[in-house]
Amino acid sequence: MRAGQRPSGHGFGSPGIPATAPRSDTLLGRATGKVLAYVALTKPRVIELLLVATIPAMLLADRGAVDIVLILSTLFGGWMGAASANSLNCVVDADIDKVMKRTERRPLAREAVPTSHALVFGLVLGVASFAWLWWRANLLAGILVVLTIAFYVLVYTMVLKRRTWQNVVWGGAAGCMPVLVGWAAVTGSLSWEPFVLFLVIFFWTPPHTWALAMRYKEDYKAAGVPMLPVIATEQHVTKQILLYSWAMVITTLVLVPAAGLIYAGVTIAAGLWFLIMATQLYRSVRGGAVVKPLRLFLQSNNYLAVVFVGLALDSVLGLQTVWSMFTG
Template sequence: MRTGQQPSGHGFGSPGAAPRATNQNTVLGRAMGKVLAYIALTKPRVIELLLVATIPAMLMADRGNVDLWLVLSTLFGGWMGAASANSLNCVVDADIDKVMKRTAKRPLAREAVPTRNALVFGLALGLASFAWLWWRANLLAGVLVVITIAFYVLIYTMVLKRRTWQNVVWGGAAGCMPVLVGWAAVTGSLSWEPFVLFLIIFFWTPPHTWALAMRYKEDYKAAGVPMLPVIATEEHVTKQILFYSWAMVVTSLILVPAAGLVYAIVALLAGAWFLLLAHQLYRGVRGGAEVKPLKLFLQSNNYLSVLFVGLAIDSVLGLQTISEMFS
């Protein structure tokens, strides 16, 4: 090519190729952004509780056996149910999500997804969850997941959350439902064991949530959400955390006769460890020391994971239960 001759526009790196590549990248980037926004509506990190709770309940219901396909099918159906509830929660809570720093980046708060689309998305997931669980498991499992979605959205999000400090106490029942769904998927019925698992998560929810709310109480106050740390002193909050922590640990021990030695040991050690953390938080607040409630929040996730993994291992091993040992 002679000096001064212009490139043809068809070669590598030519000016004519740049706009097309840029446009393609822009379109792809927008599409990926939309996909990620819809995924964010489902609150993937919150759904981790589904995995932690459902699998051990199913393994305990069929102690000594593992029906992998039923477990995977139930998890998929339960995931759609939890994703539905979380998406609809985002629709209802869009106004306060915009106010709170912790939630300001959620899709509806930053208008990354139209509200109508999010509503249809959430309802479609709920319907799909019911149909899937009815098909792959049984009608009871499908009905229970519909009850879960309705309770979380209509009772907790629309009624309790903005009206009473007991919002997470009673509203937390929705987060306990995966153990009932899992048990029902295996047996087609319910018995006392899944209700004990239900109560473990029920009593776990207030310490878990209030520890987080202590850290972000100004956010909740700005949004007009009457979380306990917003309306009560830190000493009262930590005293309530202690009460529910003890209730949780004692309830976990009620399950020991129906489980084996592995679960019994894990429940005792994990329970003692969590109670130590809860008492340390309470003593720190009473003594006027600088406390880190977020530590208890994070460790509460570890406690529940360790306890339920212990139950899963115990159930898969299928050894004698404690009651059988002494019968």
């Protein structure tokens, strides 16, 4: 091998290429890796809730009409807001992400992105989200997304998360905000219907999160995060999951008079299905059986999707509402 050359393999070069001349595919790979690291900061899978919740709320608010441009514009603005909140959350939680196996591959935990850059990235996304929603929808939608970011970062991440087991109970309110943003984008105001949807997600969040925390409670314990499964017995945790599940299902029924027959059928069937799963988990723990809480966590995503898809279909098809059947 001649001087000034590197051995081939691992993308460093090949015979005949000087070591001082970087290969284009290496530069492209690094650039791609950097982009993917910034994308990972936004927690794309978490943002799926935005899509599940926002669209049905907008369709119900504008019942019988589908404004594709407004829906896509609101989703884009909401995505930037959620990406901002998640990126800033990564900045604040960088220290505990490093000690948790579930989060040790996040960009700041493995130092793939400088913390200062991630902070600027998150703040710019937040400002852009507000400006976009104000321009494409209205001021109320923009204000709501700013309140969401502030609550998630300042209240949940910086205050509640490391201090109380009720962190996800009250901090979960940030994840409920997309329905309010979507409704406001259509109407320029708020009414009781989006607040019912808000409460559905509010009561859904603890069972969803605690089921995951049961699986990773040693991670949370090592990080000093007092999630309920860390400080309480499995029987107490699963009892709380069951109670919140009942509150969630009952709340979905409150919206039936304003929705329709499709939503009524879907939400009743899905609610019974979820309550059966939550009850089985509770009884298995009481009986001393080996449980797999992650199954409930995964199925909770399906449950929420089914309920909101049912609402979206009902809103678009415009079938007779249950309320109108009795009022004529």
